[in-house]
Amino acid sequence: MADVPPVVTLADVEAAAARLDGVAHVTPLLTCLSLDVALSGGTTHFYFKAEALQRTGSFKFRGAYNAVAALLERLEGVPPPAAAPTPAAALVSAPPADPVMDGGGDGGGRDGGLPGYGEASSDAERAAPAVTTSPPPRWSAAAAPGARGYLTFLSHSSGNHGQAVAAAAAAVGARAHIVVPAASAAVKRAAIKAYGGTITTCAAGMVARRAAVARLLHPPAVAAAASAVSSADALPIAVAAAAGSPSPPLPELRVLVDPHNSADVIAGHGTLALELLAQAPTPLDALIVPVGSGSMLAGVAAVVRSAAATPAGRPVRLFGAQPAVAAAAAASLAAGRRVANDPVGAATTVADGLRADLCAAGWAALARGDVEEVLLVGEPDIGGWMRVVWERLKVMIEPSAAVGVAAAAGERFGRLGMRHVGVVLCGGNVDLGAPLPWQRGGI
Numbered sequence: 001m002a003d004v005p006p007v008v009t010l011a012d013v014e015a016a017a018a019r020l021d022g023v024a025h026v027t028p029l030l031t032c033l034s035l036d037v038a039l040s041g042g043t044t045h046f047y048f049k050a051e052a053l054q055r056t057g058s059f060k061f062r063g064a065y066n067a068v069a070a071l072l073e074r075l076e077g078v079p080p081p082a083a084a085p086t087p088a089a090a091l092v093s094a095p096p097a098d099p100v101m102d103g104g105g106d107g108g109g110r111d112g113g114l115p116g117y118g119e120a121s122s123d124a125e126r127a128a129p130a131v132t133t134s135p136p137p138r139w140s141a142a143a144a145p146g147a148r149g150y151l152t153f154l155s156h157s158s159g160n161h162g163q164a165v166a167a168a169a170a171a172v173g174a175r176a177h178i179v180v181p182a183a184s185a186a187v188k189r190a191a192i193k194a195y196g197g198t199i200t201t202c203a204a205g206m207v208a209r210r211a212a213v214a215r216l217l218h219p220p221a222v223a224a225a226a227s228a229v230s231s232a233d234a235l236p237i238a239v240a241a242a243a244g245s246p247s248p249p250l251p252e253l254r255v256l257v258d259p260h261n262s263a264d265v266i267a268g269h270g271t272l273a274l275e276l277l278a279q280a281p282t283p284l285d286a287l288i289v290p291v292g293s294g295s296m297l298a299g300v301a302a303v304v305r306s307a308a309a310t311p312a313g314r315p316v317r318l319f320g321a322q323p324a325v326a327a328a329a330a331a332s333l334a335a336g337r338r339v340a341n342d343p344v345g346a347a348t349t350v351a352d353g354l355r356a357d358l359c360a361a362g363w364a365a366l367a368r369g370d371v372e373e374v375l376l377v378g379e380p381d382i383g384g385w386m387r388v389v390w391e392r393l394k395v396m397i398e399p400s401a402a403v404g405v406a407a408a409a410g411e412r413f414g415r416l417g418m419r420h421v422g423v424v425l426c427g428g429n430v431d432l433g434a435p436l437p438w439q440r441g442g443i
Contacts, residue, residue, distance in 0.1 A: 005364035006263035008298060010306040013270035016066040020271055023171065024062050027053050027272070029279040029422075032393050039409045045420050046408060047284065048389075049276045052397050052428025056163040056195065058353075059272055059296060059426050064164035066268030067257045068153055068172055075151075075253070150252040152177050154216055156202075156209040158352055159188025160427050161259040166197030177254070179212040181205075185352060187431040205343055206357040217254060260293040260360035270299030276422050277303070283314045285418040290403045290426050291320040291329045291374060292354035294362015300424075301365035317418075320362070320374035321407035323349040323382065329359035330374035333366045350382055350437045353400035353427060375407035382406055383437030389425070399437050401425040 030048040039046060051059035152175040155165045162178035169176035176197040180189055181204045192199055202212040259265065277284065287304060289297050297320055304316040320329050326346035331339040338358060346355045365371050386402035389395060397405075404423045407413060430436075 005298065005361050006261060006266065007364065008263050008266045008270065008302045010302055012263065012267040013274060013299065013302050016062070016070075016264070016267040017271045017274055019066050019069045020062060020268065023065055024271070025054050026275055027051055029276060030393060030395065034392050035388070038388060038392070039405070040414060044408075044414075044418050045282075047276070047280055047420070047422045048393060048395075048405075049272055049422060049424045050395055051272060052395055052401060052425050056160070056167045056191070057427055057429040058160040058164065058398075059269055059424070060160045060164035061167060062271050063262070063265035063268035063295060063299070064155075064161065064257060065168040065171065066271075067262050067264035068165070068168040068174070070264040071153075071255055071257070072172060075255070150175060152252055152254045153257050154213060154254050155179070155257040155259055156213050157192075157259055158184050158355065159192070160353055160429055162192045162197065162199075163188060163195055163429070165257050166192050166195035170196040177216060179209050179216070181209065185429070185431045186433070188429055191429065204347060213256065217256065260295055260356070262295075266295050266299045266361055267302070268299070269296045270302045272296075272424065273300040273303035276424075277316070280420070280422065282420050284316050284420045284422050286317040286319060286416075287422045287424070288319045288321050288375070288404045288407055288413075289424050290351075290354060290400050291322050291359065291362055292326075292400070293356035293358065293360040294320075294329055294365065295360075296424070296426065297329070297362040297371065298365045301368075301370035305368075305370050317372050318365075318370055319407065319413070320371055321404045322374055322376055323351050323354055323403060324376040324378055325349050326351070326355055327374070327376050328356065329362055329366065329371075330376055332359050332363060333371065333374055338363050348379075349399075350379055350440075351399040351403050353398065354403060373412075375410055375413055377403055377406035377410065379437075381409070383440060385409060387436075387438040395425060396428045396430060397425050398427045398430050401427050402437075 027050045030050050031045070032048070033042075035048075036042050036044060036046055055061040153165055153169045154177050155161060156179035157163075157165070158181060162176075162180055165178060166176040176192075176195075177200065178192050178197050179200050179202050180192065182201040183204055189199060200212055200216065202208045257265065273287070276287070287300060289300050291297050297318075301318055304318050322329055323346075326341050326349045328339055328341040328346075340358050341356070343357060346357070349355060359366065362371075366374075382399050382402050385405040386397060386399055389397050389402060389405055401424075404425070408421060408423055
């Protein structure tokens with residue numbers, strides 16, 4: 001789980017687009033004359049990529065599903081565990097005895113609304129490991145006839161990535177187990193469960209999240225016996241016997257879907273740029289992308305730096321956008337090295353999806369010079385422009401999406417004199433039971 005940014009190419013993004021075809025939504029590219037006037041006095045035409053209307057309510061579904069689908073392709077070559085313990089058989093805790101996901105949902109396979117919310121079982125963390133025997137030739141979410149074992153996709157998330165992994169796993173008949181900070185939005189935690197995911201909560205901060213993931217991969221009770229089984233791209237995989245499974249017992253295969261440093265996740269996110277550039281009625285001068293860890297920024301950069309992906313080979317200037325209190329990407333670009341966020345300050349931004357401790361995946365794009373600048377915005381502007389988008393564009397965006405809009409409205413960007421600009425509205429998962437950001441101040 002080291003922060004080593006992978007290299008993603010246009011070919012990787014195109015392969016992701018093929019996997020996502022017919023699965024992810026082709027989200028609309030929206031325009032609004034009154035927003036053009038509000039943002040620039042009407043001198044710039046803005047094109048808003050409405051990823052808030054994507055499955056699970058954010059762009060994260062693109063990367064999660066691509067990663068899940070790509071890992072399934074690679075797992076065809078992963079052998080079953082041996083009949084007796086060996087150094088290649090890592091014993092970890094087992095899934096619940098009930099082979100049906102305990103999330104209360106339909107896995108997000110339908111888009112007519114979230115299913116009823118249910119509590120996830122914690123049996124997976126308590127069951128004792130057992131010696132596995134050679135299983136049949138297929139990985140599954142349930143003990144289906146001929147199943148090779150249980151497949152669980154494991155990740156950590158402040159909410160949106162977790163929802164996306166849960167929905168993507170359910171779509172391919174697998175399980176999902178997500179580590180989520182206890183202070184994350186209740187609506188996002190509920191949605192993870194509704195999409196079929198199991199949740200483990202942890203303290204705030206990336207260190208706590210990664211530690212919790214490590215414990216799920218290698219619980220302390222079996223740490224002495226545990227060793228990694230690697231897939232084709234060396235992502236952590238662990239195998240365990242499933243308590244209460246049929247005879248012979250079925251193992252569980254846990255695969256990490258890293259939200260920040262997975263090339264497959266980044267490539268999936270890049271597909272939104274392929275769509276946006278194809279949908280735009282005129283060549284764009286610039287794109288503005290909200291930045292947390294930078295996985296979306298890295299995917300978009302893989303597209304816009306390729307002349308083959310842009311109309312008539314015309315270069316598109318790429319800008320990041322961040323809350324001023326969580327400006328790791330901007331600080332890294334200025335320093336020429338990765339700079340971490342102040343965790344206390346970052347925790348105060350209303351844009352909870354952009355509270356990453358470090359610009360991880362995005363650092364490669366910054367270091368290559370793919371990103372011209374990372375624009376910073378204040379908290380009142382985030383809430384204020386979120387409200388304006390709700391009122392004028394009629395799209396319910398979340399604060400993280402409003403960061404890109406606020407950056408477009410800023411004086412610094414306005415001085416550049418852009419004529420045609422794309423803005424990614426990255427998500428729309430809002431806790432309507434809590435005070436809305438503009439009720440705490442705005443423009």
